[in-house]
Amino acid sequence: MKIKTKLNLGIGFLFTLIILLAFLSIKQINSLSTASENILKDNKETIGYTKNMLKALSEIEEDEEALNTFEENLLKQKSNITEIGEKELTENLSENFYLLKQNQSDEVVMANLHSSLFEIMSINLNAIELKNTIAGNIAKKSILLISALSLFCFVIALMLFLKLPGNISNPIQQLIVSIQQIADNDYSQRVNFEGHNELGELAVSFNSMASKLEEYNKSSAAKLLTEKKITETLLNKIHYPIIGFDTTMKVNLVNDEFLAVSGLSNDELIGSDILEVASDNDVIRQIIIYGSGNKFIPSKNDPNTRIHLEMNGKDIYFEKEIQEISLAYQNNTREHLMGYVVVLKNVTKYMELNLAKTNFIATVSHELKTPVSAIKLSLQLLENEKTGTLNQDQYELIKSCEEDADSLLKIISELLNLAQVETGKIQLNIIPVNLEDILRYAINNSKSVANQKNIVFEIDLPSDLPKVIADKEKTAWIITNIISNAIRYSGDNSNIVISASKMKNKVKLSIRDFGRGIESQYINRVFDRYFTVPGTNKEGSGLGLTISKEFIEAQGGEIYVESELGVGSTFSIVLNCKDYLS
Template sequence: MKIRTKLTLGVGLLFILITLLTFVGARYINALKNDTENILEANYITLEYARDMLMALDEVTADSTAMNILEENLEKQQANITEIGEREATRQLLGHFKMLQANRAEESVHLLIRKDIAEIMRLNMEAIQRKSNVAKQTAASATIWVATTGTLCFLIAFTLLINLPGNIANPIRALTDSIKRIAANDYSQRVYFEDHSEFGELALSFNTMAEKLEEYNNSNLSKLLFEKKRIETLINNMHDPVIGLDENKKILFANDEALKVTGLKPEQLIGQQAQDVSLMNDLLRSLVKDLVLTESTDTQSKKQPIKIFADNKESYFEKEIIDIAIVPTGEKEKRQIGHVIVLKNITPFKELDFAKTNFIATISHELKTPISSIKMSLQLLENQQTGAINEEQKQLIDSIKEDSRRLLKITGELLNLSQVETGNIQLNIQRSTPYEILHYATEAVKTQATQKKIDIQTDVPENLPAVKADTEKTAWVLINFLTNAINYSPEQSRITIRINQTDKHVNFSVSDQGKGIEKRYKDKIFDKYFQVPGSNKSGTGLGLAISKEFIEAQNGSIGVESEIGMGSTFYFNLAVVEG
């Protein structure tokens, strides 16, 4: 516990107890005062009234004013009834007083009135005795509470007196001795305080200082210079461009490859602020953009390769920013000391990727013609005019037809993928109605849904606004959602298509009653060639990836919501046509 906290708690508790002592004393003194005033104001005054009534009763036959005095004191007594039974006695006294008014000389009435007054006096005398006992009890409680609180104050003050000086003086004495040894060049000296007080923090700072002094004292400058030269040579011989910056974005080093791709001389780059150099060099501006614009949210640009003319051809580089952080000697927290920008040359991989894309596009295009011919031949075989076929032949034709349909779907997806990868997506953005897209998609999957006895329901309000979209490619995406939903849904289940408007977008969603997607696969579901492990459905794994590219190319967004056992909902949204 910190020294300040100890002092605060000790002195604070002492202050609270002193305040409590003052409060208790004042409270009980006030209670005694109230008990005394209660006796004086309630019971003693009643005794005064009773005494005056007795004196007036003795003079009632001889003095005409005595009756008025008796009546006046009786009225005062009626207004000062405080004890149990006093009201009945006063009421009885009033009745006898009326009899006295009728006949002042009647001795029996005098005796009755004296008896009533004596009863009132008895009740108040007993009350005085009872309240006196209460006041004594209050005084005894006050004595106990004041003594207890005072004892606690004494114990706390005594504890502070015994412990506090040692807690403060002993660590200071130990620290002073260690400082003297450090001054005598004994840098191995350390201070150890096990508590977490201010002295513990002071000891930690002192030990850090001593450790750094020892490190500096034992350092070898020539060895450091040799290691620096070794690292510089290593970086300079790397085949990838490398640029190093400090925490203030000042360029510390750049190898020959970095100077070559930027076209700058060493004096134009090294030792300069990255912001200043980026104003004159487009390549460096793109390299340090993510460092200078710390609030940039353009995460997509970080993933895109950078195209640079190098080695007498267009080359592709992948930027990687490595943050350099160290734990300074004697400290526990990491500290950022700079950044290293590495450009990895991925030109060979990019060339292979282009070759793969062109190969896929060529093969897919060449396959579409024979597959289409096969489908036409199958249609001719199914035509009764070409001749009757038996059941086994019909099954073979159906199998060939299904395989042809799958092959045609795969080649179509591969062609779409080649468009996506080459950036040649041909979009025909125009005014399109959601109802047209919905009709196109539902008609395309009607037969497939009927074969599995799946009910396709629509939840579409009237008067939806038109959207800016490529009708054919948007319908392709919706068909892909529906086809997947049909494939992964059990027979005789339900698929729901919902279309609604939110703000300036129209949302399309397809919900199924399949087994759902595990949470760990949801972020990968739109990746190329990805298929959920354990799925028994065949496919290329391209449909959702192409759907994502089609929707994002139209400035829309796409996503999925799914839980195991609760089915899946795939959705996308498109902008509303304004005006």
Template sequence: MKIKTKLTSGVGLLLGLIILLAGVSIWYINNLKKDTNNILTANYNTLEYSRNMLLALDEFHIDPSAISTFELNLTKQKENLTEIGESDITLKISNIFSDLKQDIKNDSLQVMIRKDITTLMKLNMDAIALKSQIANNTAENAIGWIIITGVLCFIIAFALLIKLPGDIANPILQLTESIQQIANHNYNQRIDLEKHNEYGDLAKSFNMMAEKLDEYSNSKLEKILKEKKRVETLIDNMRDPVIGLDENKIIIFVNNEALKITGLTRNEILNKPIQDIAVTNDLIRTLIVDLINPSAKKDNTPLKIFSDDKECFFEKEIINIEINKTGENATELAGYVILLKNITVFKELDSAKTNFIATISHELKTPISSIKMSTQLLENNQTGILNEEQKQLIEGIKDDSTRLLEITGELLKMSQVETGNIQLNIHATDPRLIVNYAVETTKIQAEQKKLSLKVNVEADIPQILADAEKTAWVLINFLTNAIRYSIEESEVIISLEREPQGVLFSVRDFGKGIESRYKRKIFERYFQIPGSLKSGSGLGLAISKEFIETQGGTIGVDSSPGLGSTFFFILPYNKFL
């Protein structure tokens, strides 16, 4: 039988029995109501009228109104004739009462009428007893049929309660467990439901699906193993060291390059917690610092590792592997990959580039200085009189040689920064002297562009610990850029203020400003804002950043397009004061 048919039949039968129970109850209750109404409206009223008449007889001699009372109850009784023989007795009482009214003191008539009234009362009391017995029989029958119908409803409902939920839920539970087995790749799972209903059809479909999945899994297993072997071979042949971990930080794969730099064998490292390996291996311990303590500050310094009989440099990257299970939206951590990118070649090229720039810059300074000296000699009238065109050519040579000297100087400073050979002369310094020196150095440039240099210095500015020469160089670089990009006849504001971290040096101009997308890049080497003047090398701000940060300070810029820019840096106070 189909589940739908079974449910419809069971619930329909139960509903029919409930309706039957309600019908039987209503029918018997109506019968009981009729029986009780017969007693109340017929016999009980007659007894009431008879009693009133007897009481009125007793009052005939003392109360003249008693006759009216008797006559009233007699009239009501004449209208309530319900039993056999009741009308004859009532007529007889009426006749005697007519005679009695003519002769109230006639005792024989009173005795006769009392006897008839008593007969009338006995007739109705017998009728009440008979009707009460009928009502009791009706009530007993009602109780019996209601009990029978109720028990039948209970039995059927109990049977449905015991059987129906199991018939519906058990196959669903069995199907759920089987689906979980399939989800866990147990494709041999089958459902045994030999029923000719929806569950039977569902079981057949499920078994067919499981069989096809089993067949598909077996047919694809060789291909999956082949793909796994291919991936392992690709990882083993990578030139960069790679270590793979599962979500519990157990090493599940490692390539040959990783084995080479760690000095471990595959058997010593595979399928073991990486924390256990880190106890005895310094390199592994360094690699998992960020993995064990994610909240710690990350060190992006390249790792220096001896490999291939030389010093090599590697950049470390830890990749979290997250997956989405089929049919689910939430991601789940599946493991980690530690990747070491070999940047030795780039380090060697960068070092060669730095040495080349340093060498060329150093070698160029001498001939450029000679060119400047030669132009100065040519300007001397003792060497000859120059015409206007020759003077313009010499001025151009002087400007170009000055620019070349500045560029070579910046390149030399940049090479010092890259090689880590910055020589700092840190000592207690008055920041006001640095500001005054920078202003005096750039005053002529500002006057040529008709700019006003305005200096704001807070009172009681304390000394700082800094390299005065390099700090002044940074401030001069800020002022030079501000003058270059300011509008003529505007002003440049140099400020010196106290901050919790140290003394704040700032230079504000009212030029065209810097777009937000370029703010992070302006301190990078060789970067110049598109559309700006290409008069510099693009190294000044990068060198400034290195000089300030090497002294323990911070550097930055605030700018909005059309409102100008404010370049600033903060150097720490002299804590020994």
């Protein structure tokens, strides 16, 4: 049966039931209305006539018109006889009234009249009660009939609601699943739902299409195998280690260079789960695993791009690059992720050159530090009056030389610290220390420069500030460097606000200046090596904040900056406090 025919029959049948329900409801309501009218009309009028006649009888001695009133209501009663026995009582009432007209003082006639009137009233009251009972029964039957029909309509509607959508949607859902499977290259999928409706015809067409696709896929298998061999040959000619795996983490591509580096065979890798292999192989673990939770980082967001291996007693360094492989099928603009390819580039030569550069900088800096310190000492001796009196020009020249010597010593110190950072040989002595003592030391070192610009320090430290877990010497160097920068970029007669607060198991130290601030596009670069904010015209090596960041993070802390152009900058340092040890 066609889907359209099913829908027409189902909806038509339900519509017919609704019309039938409406017809029966109207009919039953009309019956109730008729019964109610019968109760209220005839019997009520008769009771009214009898009441009027009883009243006339009671006034017959006082009112001459009472007989006329009785006669008028008697005539009306004769034309309104509706109940069994009412006619005989009315005739009897008429005969007694005739006798009363002849002798108004006849008490026997008067008693007969009262008796007849009360009997007539009783018959009509009983009739009202009976009709009321009949109307109630009709109402109950109507409610029962309408309820039964409504229940039947509800059952039919519920069956249509439960069955009809499923009969239409289930085959469509099955068809959607099969189409998705074919989109994923599973051409063995078929849909199996019987029927001579539109969906049955669609299933036949779909299965025919799937069969042709499967035949086409099988016919091109030999061509694909040939292309795969060509691809494998090209990969083996590349001198970079390469490995590929699909979205289910199954290895499906590897070249000879990678096999040599990993120490595994082709059979051990191809078809294996790369996460399982990584658990036993250090090379693959470094390629795909980040952290201790077996978390795969298949993108440029991988923070660990450098791999260090030891092969034949020699350190080898690789830079890894993970590429996502996505394909868009014909007539489909949306790309589907197929897998990943990891390329390892040997950067050992560059690492050795960089290490040589770092060692050279460290050696030269160390060698320069001694003579520069000697020059500074000599300048201080020249300032002493015991060596002779200096004129103003000579004094200014010596001061200028001292400033240059201080700048040289600062640069040399930064280069030595940078060498520690680059070689990974940062020496830390992390102990519980008093942050206030470190801060006082840094402020005292910077006070003379601050006084030259008439800069005032505003310090806000809580009295119960806990000790921090840090390297005292390096933390003092970091804070001194940040305060020096704040002084350098602040105007004359300004303030520098230094505050601290406790945050759970950490302590936050903030140093705020009211200088020019930093443009938003440069905020994320202030910690980069050799970077200085353009347009500041301030001297500096661009290494201080880089080294500060490395030192703070080596201590398990954090450093960041918040700045707004024209308002100022706030550098914040977060260190673990003594409570962190527990």
